[in-house]
Amino acid sequence: MKFIILVLTLLIAACSVNQSSNHESLYQALGATSGIEKLTDAFIEQIQYDPLVMPYFFETDVARFKEKFMEQICEISGGPCNYTGDGMQDIHGGMMINENHFNALVNDLILAMEAIDLPTSTQNRLLVLLAPMREDIIYR
Numbered sequence: 128m129k130f131i132i133l134v135l136t137l138l139i140a141a142c143s144v145n146q147s148s149n150h151e152s153l154y155q156a157l158g159a160t161s162g163i164e165k166l167t168d169a170f171i172e173q174i175q176y177d178p179l180v181m182p183y184f185f186e187t188d189v190a191r192f193k194e195k196f197m198e199q200i201c202e203i204s205g206g207p208c209n210y211t212g213d214g215m216q217d218i219h220g221g222m223m224i225n226e227n228h229f230n231a232l233v234n235d236l237i238l239a240m241e242a243i244d245l246p247t248s249t250q251n252r253l254l255v256l257l258a259p260m261r262e263d264i265i266y267r
């Protein structure tokens with residue numbers, strides 16, 4: 128009986144944690160615009176260390192990439208921004224990005240989120256939003 132009460136108590140606690148994090152928009156959980164900028168800077172840094180992904184960015188205008196990526200994260204996380212960059216299919220078309228490249232870039236993002244100490248639950252909320260873009264990015 129004691130065990131059942133313990134399990135129920137833990138379940139209720141887990142639900143309330145979930146509810147409070149769901150009430151906070153992901154944009155807020157990411158630290159709003161300044162948090163998203165910190166994340167984007169850390170992401171760009173990780174890309175520079177990544178031998179699989181870095182060659183793709185040799186000729187990229189990093190200032191533009193930073194601006195557009197920040198807008199995109201801000202918009203999809205529920206922040207007050209409009210993404211003004213190119214569509215995912217258009218921008219990644221012709222790059223022949225495969226699963227390995229895609230996974231490597233996602234891993235760079237995870238390392239960036241770890242580097243700025245974002246909680247795992249917040250990391251997962253962002254990753255869930257980015258995952259469906261995979262189909263528009265690989266083998267284009």
Ligand code: HEM
Nearest residue numbers: 180183184187188195196199212213218228229232257260
């Ligand atoms: C969920 C995954 C991804 C997201 C959300 C994403 C997002 C973006 C965004 C917002 C831009 C800027 C668009 C613009 O300038 O209008 C961009 C550009 C770019 N992305 Fe991705 N991307 C992803 C995956 C990848 C992968 C896997 C690669 C290659 C390994 C890649 C390579 C690039 C490159 C090279 C550019 C710059 C293109 C240029 O120089 O014009 N991206 N991406």
